[in-house]
Amino acid sequence: MRRTPGEISASLAGFPAFYAAYPRKVGKQAALQAWVKLAPDKALQTVILGALAAQRPHLDRSENGRFIPHAATWLNKGQWEDEIPGGKPKPVDSSGLQWWQAAGFGHVAEAQNARCHVGNFRQFQDGKRIESEATV
Template sequence: MARSRNIKPGFFSNEHLAEVDFATRLLFIGMWTEADREGRLEDRPRRLKMALFPADNVDIEKMLADLEHLGFITRYTVGSFKAIQIVNWSKHQNPHVKEAKSIIPEMPVAEPCPVKTGASMVQAPDEPGSFPADSLSLDSGFLIPDSLPPSPAPAMVENLFPKFWKLYPRKVGKDKAEKAWAKLKVTMALYDTMAAALAKQVLTPEWTKDKGQFIPHPSTWLNGKRWEDEIPDYASNVHPFPSRRSSSEPDFDDQTWADDLGSAL
């Protein structure tokens, strides 16, 4: 007879169960409803197939073997009777106190207890659960908490947007720019990369012509990750002095002349 059982959120994040396919995980849940109050059920793959997967083409025998290999169930025989024990059943479920006692023989050799010496793997038949059932894992006695522990708070990062806004040459759409900036989660290293790219882009003809009307909006620049553009080094191609001279004038293309001029100041 099928019974209502508990299922905790931790079941779905169990990394060991993730090693088996979806149907095997569903079989494991279904076996809880077929097990008695001690977590035992008959080892009858065909019967489980009809009870849990009547309309599906699944290999119950292989699925049971996978669950046993991972340590979630133990298959055993007493005489000619084949049975399955769900490992650490009382840690996962709290059967009702009035639920009928098991008629399935227990395993002839007790398996080592993963929690502490002398602790029973099953709940005493006439005692209600003294602690809430938990979820399944192969770690720490096959238990994991109901929810994952919160991740450590990330290190505080300075809000660098004001520096970017001050640096960007076209100050339009500040609200949109701030939203785009927030999505990027800018670190100091990324900000330095952006600043270096802007230092080159402000010298390009596309940004200097027509009083900068072709400079992209800051939100567009951020959303497009324009700091990753390949930018020619225009600064190195701009000569600091006009190339003009008469026969009596110094050679303006001669850098030594400029150096001499600077030392005379």
């Protein structure tokens, strides 16, 4: 399914908020490219910004942020899905299921091996990709 120009524009409009919130200000163009490649909709943008806000206190602040990943790396690796040290993962929907459980996987690693993530888990059912829901 192709995205409309309005959806693309809405996706790009979320980048300044993400970059402003990200603690390490290097590689802005690479981060923008990663954002465009990810093309997050409003829901995923909310998830990303929420995860960033929750993870920010736990990011390595030693040596002037030397060990904080670049924003592009954080996006490309899908690190918004990382668990917060000492935190309890929150369900993505009102049913109380994690995104990977809602997609029909028994463990998050199974979902990741099938290239399922929080941004596309609705395209999966019973641990298999639903071709009619898959985007190009």
